[in-house]
Amino acid sequence: MTTDCPVPYAEHDRVQLGHGAGGRLTAELLDALVLPALAPGTPPGPLEDAALLPDTPELVLSTDGFVVSPLFYPGGDIGSLAVHGTVNDLAMRGAVPLALAVALIAEEGLETSVLRAVLESLGKAAEAARVPVITGDTKVVGRGAADQVFLTTTGVGRRLPGLCPTSAGARPGDAVLLSGPLGLHGTAVLSTREGLGFEADIASDSRPLHTLVRRLAELGPDVHALRDPTRGGLAAALNEIARDSRVTVEVAEDVLPVPGPVAAACELLGLDPLHVANEGCLVAFVAPGSAERALTALRSRPEGADAVRIGEVTAATPDPAPEGAVTLRTAIGATRVLDMPLGELLPRIC
Amino acid sequence: MTTDCPVPYAEHDRVQLGHGAGGRLTAELLDALVLPALAPGTPPGPLEDAALLPDTPELVLSTDGFVVSPLFYPGGDIGSLAVHGTVNDLAMRGAVPLALAVALIAEEGLETSVLRAVLESLGKAAEAARVPVITGDTKVVGRGAADQVFLTTTGVGRRLPGLCPTSAGARPGDAVLLSGPLGLHGTAVLSTREGLGFEADIASDSRPLHTLVRRLAELGPDVHALRDPTRGGLAAALNEIARDSRVTVEVAEDVLPVPGPVAAACELLGLDPLHVANEGCLVAFVAPGSAERALTALRSRPEGADAVRIGEVTAATPDPAPEGAVTLRTAIGATRVLDMPLGELLPRIC
Numbered sequence: 001m002t003t004d005c006p007v008p009y010a011e012h013d014r015v016q017l018g019h020g021a022g023g024r025l026t027a028e029l030l031d032a033l034v035l036p037a038l039a040p041g042t043p044p045g046p047l048e049d050a051a052l053l054p055d056t057p058e059l060v061l062s063t064d065g066f067v068v069s070p071l072f073y074p075g076g077d078i079g080s081l082a083v084h085g086t087v088n089d090l091a092m093r094g095a096v097p098l099a100l101a102v103a104l105i106a107e108e109g110l111e112t113s114v115l116r117a118v119l120e121s122l123g124k125a126a127e128a129a130r131v132p133v134i135t136g137d138t139k140v141v142g143r144g145a146a147d148q149v150f151l152t153t154t155g156v157g158r159r160l161p162g163l164c165p166t167s168a169g170a171r172p173g174d175a176v177l178l179s180g181p182l183g184l185h186g187t188a189v190l191s192t193r194e195g196l197g198f199e200a201d202i203a204s205d206s207r208p209l210h211t212l213v214r215r216l217a218e219l220g221p222d223v224h225a226l227r228d229p230t231r232g233g234l235a236a237a238l239n240e241i242a243r244d245s246r247v248t249v250e251v252a253e254d255v256l257p258v259p260g261p262v263a264a265a266c267e268l269l270g271l272d273p274l275h276v277a278n279e280g281c282l283v284a285f286v287a288p289g290s291a292e293r294a295l296t297a298l299r300s301r302p303e304g305a306d307a308v309r310i311g312e313v314t315a316a317t318p319d320p321a322p323e324g325a326v327t328l329r330t331a332i333g334a335t336r337v338l339d340m341p342l343g344e345l346l347p348r349i350c
Numbered sequence: 351m352t353t354d355c356p357v358p359y360a361e362h363d364r365v366q367l368g369h370g371a372g373g374r375l376t377a378e379l380l381d382a383l384v385l386p387a388l389a390p391g392t393p394p395g396p397l398e399d400a401a402l403l404p405d406t407p408e409l410v411l412s413t414d415g416f417v418v419s420p421l422f423y424p425g426g427d428i429g430s431l432a433v434h435g436t437v438n439d440l441a442m443r444g445a446v447p448l449a450l451a452v453a454l455i456a457e458e459g460l461e462t463s464v465l466r467a468v469l470e471s472l473g474k475a476a477e478a479a480r481v482p483v484i485t486g487d488t489k490v491v492g493r494g495a496a497d498q499v500f501l502t503t504t505g506v507g508r509r510l511p512g513l514c515p516t517s518a519g520a521r522p523g524d525a526v527l528l529s530g531p532l533g534l535h536g537t538a539v540l541s542t543r544e545g546l547g548f549e550a551d552i553a554s555d556s557r558p559l560h561t562l563v564r565r566l567a568e569l570g571p572d573v574h575a576l577r578d579p580t581r582g583g584l585a586a587a588l589n590e591i592a593r594d595s596r597v598t599v600e601v602a603e604d605v606l607p608v609p610g611p612v613a614a615a616c617e618l619l620g621l622d623p624l625h626v627a628n629e630g631c632l633v634a635f636v637a638p639g640s641a642e643r644a645l646t647a648l649r650s651r652p653e654g655a656d657a658v659r660i661g662e663v664t665a666a667t668p669d670p671a672p673e674g675a676v677t678l679r680t681a682i683g684a685t686r687v688l689d690m691p692l693g694e695l696l697p698r699i700c
Contacts, residue, residue, distance in 0.1 A: 020490025037469035063451035101413035119387035140370025
């Protein structure tokens with residue numbers, strides 16, 4: 001064990017739930033511990049959803065662990081989520097999926113019928129996305145050493161010609177587009193887990209987005225940045241792009257599509273719907289002159305039928321954008337900061 | 351949940367520890383549940399350590415979950431193991447590693463110093479193997495929902511020109527070579543976990559094997575099959591190749607390199623050293639005329655210094671080799687079947 005423990009972790013600090021929630025605590029853990037350990041000496045760069053393969057930059061690689069609880073919820077389950085999450089991370093780099101690898105960690109005592117249902121759902125979701133599962137791994141740990149089953153899905157994707165979105169690509173003047181309603185996945189999972197009764201009205205939006213991204217390919221380099229607002233919700237996605245692109249972003253609150261049942265569930269749970277995970281929509285930063293074409297392209301697919309323009313990039317910042325770089329313009333014309341969520345509120349949502 | 355539950359799983363069957371141990375139970379789970387769910391309608395084929403990427407067969411993909419307990423043991427830890435295991439799976443398809451992806455699942459309350467030590471070890475092992483970690487994911491689950499930390503490492507590798515080993519490639523007459531001593535990894539982990547006191551004499555053999563495989567590249571297509579005998583040990587590796595290649599294999603017991611402390615630990619634990627996991631040696635099936643050259647090539651590297659010829663492929667079988675296809679010739683000339691281990695004896699060894 002090392003003794004040279006830089007801030008912000010003191011010797012007996014411990015991992016918190018929020019370190020995995022996709023918000024500020026996750027970013028701190030990555031910056032202070034994970035990245036220095038895995039790539040010592042490398043200056044921090046943009047954190048993309050998927051990485052380009054060395055020597056083969058037309059191929060991208062993405063990995064994601066899935067620990068959602070419960071395993072099944074309206075609109076999906078851990079199996080389909082494991083496909084959609086990884087397919088979408090590839091898509092956010094402008095890539096269509098080429099192959100998946102699946103590693104599962106099961107708890108001793110899990111009913112084989114549950115495992116079968118999860119894996120059949122995974123297989124069907126992969127088939128629907130037309131991506132083969134070409135390799136995998138199975139581990140079993142003793143009772144109490146894991147909770148039912150965890151999946152890790154890794155995808156290799158091939159980038160669509162001409163499309164090169166990056167979280168560092170947003171520019172002043174860019175239009176910010178959102179492809180669908182907010183907050184469905186997180187509230188569906190939470191409501192099911194807690195038995196809140198919203199399960200009848202809310203279903204996860206979990207679905208693959210690579211076909212939607214394919215429609216954006218006609219815009220080529222005018223698509224500057226793409227992000228699927230999963231953990232940490234829209235707030236995290238916008239703040240990450242603002243940070244990596246060194247820009248400020250303003251979003252109009254009254255156009256944000258928050259379905260009524262999501263708003264009601266969030267009210268009850270004390271959550272901001274803009275902090276809640278989505279698994280079936282994307283945020284696109286596009287050149288202002290291409291905004292209308294991009295909206296038309298998104299709306300040409302069912303999963304983008306409700307696409308709207310939610311805001312724009314207001315300015316460049318000299319350094320990585322500070323906290324406060326993303327603001328929300330309210331209906332009465334006031335603005336408030338849309339901060340990166342701290343992140344401890346929504347454990348095991350994906 | 352599905353109701354069409356084919357043998358061998360009845361409705362209320364449950365996952366057992368042995369389903370993850372790399373032996374017969376693992377094979378049954380894969381054949382009866384995992385593979386039909388993930389790739390319905392696909393006839394069972396050889397189970398390789400890594401898969402060729404569609405449309406890009408010079409690239410291979412492999413994924414592996416790591417749940418070893420304890421996290422640290424003589425000769426290694428879960429971090430270095432996560433690199434070596436995946437690098438070696440790529441190497442068994444004749445590939446050198448191009449990039450790694452790492453997904454971690456941490457338990458709330460894990461000391462950040464432990465996480466740092468694990469990830470620093472992973473980073474150092476990746477650097478030593480000259481493979482970058484290009485992407486990753488971090489999830490945290492509540493206390494008691496995981497045991498400290500699990501890692502899943504996925505690797506992309508590039509196949510060495512001319513080398514195309516496959517577990518279906520062994521042929522009658524092939525020489526069977528083993529690159530190093532048996533049983534060190536599994537006994538080192540078990541001894542540490544159980545506090546048996548062998549930890550002073552046994553250290554894991556965990557190390558990357560791609561450089562060793564590179565030395566075999568000069569033999570080109572005469573290298574028919576490669577396997578690193580991890581979970582299930584040498585017995586599982588030989589039985590898997592026998593099954594996939596439809597051959598019978600005979601191995602000479604008295605040339606198998608089982609270090610004294612490993613034999614003593616296995617005696618105490620009631621284990622067969624041929625069932626114990628290794629993480630730093632490989633089995634090679636090579637054309638008989640190239641056996642000596644292959645041994646020389648293996649011995650030219652420190653990690654292959656103790657390479658020996660342990661047996662040969664005795665015959666082809668009309669169908670996938672039945673149980674009993676791998677036999678052990680004892681010092682007095684008798685033979686006994688070297689069966690696939692059932693698999694429940696060694697949980698969480700990797």
